[in-house]
Amino acid sequence: MTVRNLDALFRPKSVAVIGASNREGSTGAMVWKRLIEGGFDGPVWAVNPKYDMLDGHACVGNAGDLPDAPTVAIVCTPPSTWPGIVHTLGGHGTRAAIIVGEARDDDGRADVQHTLAAARPHLLRVVGPGSLGIVTPALKAHLGAPSVTVRSGGVAWVSQSNALTNAVLGWAHARGLGFSHAVALGDEADVDAGDVLDYLASDPGTRAILLEVDSVKAARKFMSAARAAARNKPVLALRSGRSDPADALYTAAFRRAGVVRVDALDDLLDEIETLGVGRVAAGAMATLITSDRGVATLATDAFKAAGDTLAPCPPGAVDALAQALPRARPGNPLLLGSDARAEHFGTALKVLADQRSTGTAFVVHASTHSAPVEEVAQALVANQRYAYRGLLACFFGGVKRETRDALHEHGIPVHTTPQRLARAFERLVEYRLVRELLMQTPEGQPARAPEAIDAAQAQACAALSSGVTSLDGDEAARLLAHFGLRTVPDDAREDAVVDITVELRDDDNFGPVFRFTAPPEHDEARPMCVFGLPPLNPVLSDDILSNSAYAREVAPEPVLNALTSISQAVSEIREIVSLKLVLRVMKNGAAIVAPHLRLSANRTRFAIMPYPRRYEETLDWRGQRITVRPIRPEDEDAHREFVESMTPDDLRLRFFGAVGRFDHSQLARMTQIDYDREMALIATMQNDDGSIRTLGVVRAVADPDNETAEFAMAVRSDQKGKGLGRLLMERIIAYARSRGTHWLIGEALRENSAMIGLATAVGFTATRTEDPGVVGFRMALDQPEVKGEGQNDRQKGVAPAYGASRSCSGTR
Known part of the structure; x- marks a missing residue:
């Protein structure tokens, strides 16, 4: 549960394959073949008592016979052998092992525990079991059994699924895309997603992180790691299972950590192109450049559906475009005309370069006789430097491999449809927004006097010491009043706009979490139901309130203060293990109704540590x-x-x-x-x-x-x-x-x-x-x-x- 020795996995100097083989179809053969074909230029050793040589490399009988300690070992043997192998490797000085095999039964799971016990005294890190492996293309290090030789790129892929990892690597390989690292975690017995996020957060070769997870094992560590990573680079996450009752909690956790959640694998794949190739400084605005009116309409519809904003065309740009491209129709989209030539696209980029408000440049083009795709692509390459907020391209029907590679080399992502391009940009904008939420400075709450907090603490302690484990009605109201919360009777409904039910519950993974529910407004299809991870402040409370259609009908400050005060109460008084109350929102105020608190001397730790x-x-x-x-x-x-x-x-x-x-x-x-x-x-x-x-x-x-x-x-x-x-x-x-x-x-x-x-x-x-x-x-x-x-x-x-x-x- 640390980053210790993870550099051995991501920057190996030597590799041993335990159970290497030339038997067709065996795991040992696949792993050995991929390591050799990948071209890793450090020392590699095969370990198998059945061979003296393997593909020109000396083969030793067991791990204890290795001539030197490998940085990392890939273990392809049955589970019963893992503890002994790891014990030998650890004593030899090896710092990490990747276990490819799976623990399928109770005996195998027991072997995993023995393996971890054998690794612990040596601080040896274990990936897996059931891991496809780890790939670092810049070092030509293919440690495992990926389906293809992986190219180098700027995006890291981290997944709990071997099959999905292989599919993504194959998809990217076919499109000339690469990765800084590709990680298949397997069963996460030791190294987990939080550990890898921690490492990649400061990895200079990784510009963005794409994460696929079904569940998070150590929520507090994961949240700290994700927040650290998201402050430095985009982190996008895919989690399947929208019908899972815990799914809304994952949505809240990702957002709180500054992680952009995507809804489909296609969206994540598109970001391999957008983030791995381009360096797009996504603002809220973009300018669409095309030659055909029909293409412009399709692209405009795609951007509107994605929620993207096309920038107004400033007067300065209108005049400059009229002089440089007299046959074009200035605006957004910028229509160059059906007879536009390839060089006109480059001219448009030059003109817009002086108009910073036009934002990111999008070129959407279907090949014409006067502007073939390959020539337009060359014009974009030649003028890419003028797109100060980045340049993305969409060519209907795709481009030749040589053209695609040239665009990639110059940092220009290429998408096949306007819809994919628009959604990719939407996610870049979403990252900017959630990162700003992560970096926002909340307005300060009125400081609670220490005496008031101490009085609330004393009340909770006195209740517990007398055997009382729950506070209701007046007693609960008295404790919460120390945090500035006013209680009103249930029948006090004058000026009430909506009742928000607030619950604090103890999640098995994320610890104490808030759940906020409210009925739908009028004929609105969905009621409000969102989660929030304490501690909250006014900025985070506002993000929660924005999920309700009632937000526009009330003065926000009293509601934000009340939500923040509720959070402060449970943050300061750790004996509150659960809470349920109604927050009655009125036109110009907020009060609580029917509070119920459950107390205990032992509460699970927050996933995000509150102010100490x-x-x-x-x-x-x-x-x-x-x-x-x-x-x-x-x-x-x-x-x-x-x-x-x-x-x-x-x-x-x-x-x-x-x-x-x-x-x-x-x-x-x-x-x-x-x-x-x-x-x-x-x-x-x-x-x-x-x-x-x-x-x-x-x-x-x-x-x-x-x-x-x-x-x-x-x-x-x-x-x-x-x-x-x-x-x-x-x-x-x-x-x-x-x-x-x-x-x-x-x-x-x-x-x-x-x-x-x-x-x-x-x-x-x-x-x-x-x-x-x-x-x-x-x-x-x-x-x-x-x-x-x-x-x-x-x-x-x-x-x-x-x-x-x-x-x-x-x-x-």
């Missing part, structure tokens, strides 16, 4: 009252002011180079963090006008294994030299140690003597790096902490609230 309030601390510092706490999305404006207050030299020392102004997306990355993997503690104080000023920040970002966390720190330029850096540093060390991280590491420019001095003073060891101008730091956190002379716990930064909790048990 237990790390908040208020203290006196140099005669001022400051607060040290985790950063929140609402801190973006204060963080912008904090960064802008720093001198250029301080910024250079912090970011290892000259930096300019930070835009919203960069600041969102700094303030919207995944608390399950990253912590940013900020020191703040209140200005005279009541606003919050950020004085300093320290971060620790852990790898998915929680083996190592890397820290970074910045202090406001006018606060340097006052000890704030040490105060923050000691707290991030205490935080990382409390979550079980083994090592804390960091770097500083050699000229940054203040940072170097601070790091060594608090216990880091200075280390060399590959860059002589950079000093590294390293601290073992699982060693006993030694206090310096005269230092108490407060001076060491271990505040009483750290690691503590306001739960009934006193721990989290």
Whole structure:
């Protein structure tokens, strides 16, 4: 359940095939043949006691006879042999194994468990069993039994299905398309979809990820990995089973993670073309270029059906087109005329290049005598650089292989119908929208006084201590009132617009999830029924509310505040294991009706970690009252002011180079963090006008294994030299140690003597790096902490609230 040693699978240096064979039709023969035909240029070894040589390669009798430890081994033998083979390989130094065979019965499943036990002491990773394998075309590494030799490309394919993976690889091969990696996970006994997403998120050769899953095994890890990946590159997911009762929950989970869900395999295949070939910066607008009126009508209908928007043709473009292409009819679609020649398509791209509002360029063309497809394609290749937001093409009837390959080489995706092109673009726009949702800065809720939260906590604890496991009516209303929620009687229906039933239920996989239902409006065909993963904020609540047709009839703010407050109640009071109430939405307000809460001392963890309030601390510092706490999305404006207050030299020392102004997306990355993997503690104080000023920040970002966390720190330029850096540093060390991280590491420019001095003073060891101008730091956190002379716990930064909790048990 980590990314540890996954580089052995995706960047192997040597390979062994256990059970390699030349027996026609055997698994060992298929795997060996594909490895050799693929052209992998590292050492390869065959293991089978029946052969001395296999296709010119020496063959050894068993894994213990290998001359060196292979980076990865492909195991093609029966299940009963797996534990012994993995034990031998692990002791030899092999870091990963792909098990191609399947565990079909109880004995086979027991063998899988023994295999994992044999792998664990050596940290050897296991893919499968029942895996088609892993392909990395750039290294010519075909590790398994794919149906074809796979070309190199920019899209990664990750699937739980062998048959579907083979079908997709074959489809892409026939169209000259390739992959950065292709992964068939099999039974996911060890390596699962979350692990692979984590690896691919930072893989420079992967521009987009296409994911096919039926189910997610470790929801919390999957959500963290998917959110990290979707912040960096498009992630599209296909899940079959729309009739599955859990399907709506998967839709909500994908959207919350910034993953675009597609409805059909055809849609996913089209994205191999669009994302693997092109580099399209999809905005909301596009301009359609064609020569024929009938083609223009078909394409326009396709874009309208997909929900895409054709950009208005700006006056500047109309005048420029009239001069450059007098026989064309300016507009959108841009009609070049039935007698247009190939070079006219290139001219259109040049003219539109100066009109940025025209968006992405689409060329849809059916071959004519004056403009054959091959000549139009050459014109697009020659003028592709003018399409600043990308260029996509659709040629009815397809193109020759040489023409297709030339278009691909220049980053121009080619589709066969306007419908496929329009849907492909729709998904790019959808990715931009869900990524913006992931990066949005929510408006802050009114801060709940700690006393109010503590009072709600005390009520829950008192109920449990007296044997009460559910709160109804007035008792439930009293607890929820601490979060600003007003309760009204069921018969109070004045100005009521709709009742939304809100339920918190514990899903076996995703943990606590919300379910929101409401009746249809008038003759609307479908009632509202959507899921939401807590914690929610006003932006996420708005995304949920938008699913109801009633949203346009009410003032949104009271509803959003109520939904967010309900989420805050279950996030803060972990003893609430289930909830059911009615949110009565009125024209200008919202209240709750008939609340019911069920309590328990043990609740499943959220799939997305909520704001960790237990790390908040208020203290006196140099005669001022400051607060040290985790950063929140609402801190973006204060963080912008904090960064802008720093001198250029301080910024250079912090970011290892000259930096300019930070835009919203960069600041969102700094303030919207995944608390399950990253912590940013900020020191703040209140200005005279009541606003919050950020004085300093320290971060620790852990790898998915929680083996190592890397820290970074910045202090406001006018606060340097006052000890704030040490105060923050000691707290991030205490935080990382409390979550079980083994090592804390960091770097500083050699000229940054203040940072170097601070790091060594608090216990880091200075280390060399590959860059002589950079000093590294390293601290073992699982060693006993030694206090310096005269230092108490407060001076060491271990505040009483750290690691503590306001739960009934006193721990989290």
